[in-house]
Amino acid sequence: MDQRTIEPQTPGPASAAPEPARRPALRPRDAATLILVDRRGRAPKVLMGRRNPGLVFMPGKFVFPGGRIELGDRHMSVAGTLPDYAEAALARQVTRPPHHLGRALALAAIRETHEETGLLVGTRAYGPPEAVPTGWEAFRAHGVLPDLEALHLVARAVTPPGRVRRFDTRFFAADRRAVAAEEPGRVGPASELVELAWLPLAKARKLDLPVITRAILDELEAQIAVDFAPHRPIPHHFVRHGKRQRTFL
Template sequence: MSATAGEAKARAARPRDSAALILIDGMGRKNPRILLGRRHAALTFMPGKFVFPGGRLEPGDRRMNIAGPLDARVEARLLKGRADPDPTFARALALAAIRETFEETGLVVGVKDYGGPDKPPKVWRPYAAFDCLPDLQALHFIARAITPPFLPKRFDTRFFAADARCVTAKREGVAHDGAELVELVWAPLDRAEKLDLPGVTRNVLDELRARLAAGMSPFAPTPFFHFSRGIWRRDEL
């Protein structure tokens, strides 16, 4: 193998910006339920694993209307370390979490008080058909994690959380045998830990438990998980 070919093989895939949403049913209770989806067994990335709904950032996420802005502390943590701290990027991440949750579960997280957007981006039109607007004030920023470099697909994911009472509508039949998520499960925290979870999901679940125990304080630091020298490392944003 040539040096060039060896370097190409060793070069890790570039992580894609993405976002996920943890919906919590029973916020404030001792053992609330959280929503997880089981990935299709035929997928090349994390087949059969239980994960939080989520996916990559789309250009249209920067242009979607909102009912309420991100908390200033959340925005600052989302932008920490970026050479270009553009607030629209932080907002787009939060919107991506809501949109991907709708696409993968059919759950519409938003408010109906103002009706739907006038001219939603194409990727948001199915969501907008429910006459809702995303309310980013309802989101908590739980963690950031980058997929290990040895995996074929890599994501730089920001994990948000929201009270399940923020769900105002539902599109039926989204999760099925031929979909990306074949099953949706509302699992109590103590049972969720026993499911077949990827390592990063388990790390985030531990952080969620600690955040819930602290009353979901907005002053709590947000962890940043990344893989270095063969182990997961935890920094704080």
């Protein structure tokens, strides 16, 4: 999406400099993120990954694993469905939401978490899926079905205009105990994430974080405090007229 459009020039003095080319506004792509939370100790810990410094988008920043929806995410078998409150919130403030949008977003978060960290979130209680779409082969190999009931919807955030990438991201959380299998070797110098760390929220906030990741950590802490109660409001972060906004779905 590096195309540029040039505005028509208004006739003027020969010495007038041409207007610079303007970058067209990028439409945000649907994406999802999964925050893994370990609540077994005195203070909750979250899994953070540092992005490869060579990447164009947020190089070297610490983030949660995630990415955009892929075609196979709309067809993967699951062991359980999203809670009703999450399905309803995910459909709000979306123009003509596609069929099973929430399901596809939750599966994208689970698949991207595996691709970036090697962790497979789901259950082995029902045996391996009989057939899987592209991108989900590891789940069949390890006998894991993704379990959407294990996910909590935390927030939604849209990348501000003017960035090299724009995403309409939904943030989910899951307990560390929802990890059913692990594949080593996914993190390293040539990977999207070059390191992983389980950190208390206070230490995670001290990392080199994108602004929205820091905000989501605050949202997460508040929702952990109420044990992800289904009646809690789901925040929506975006930028309008150059100002950051926070509303609720």
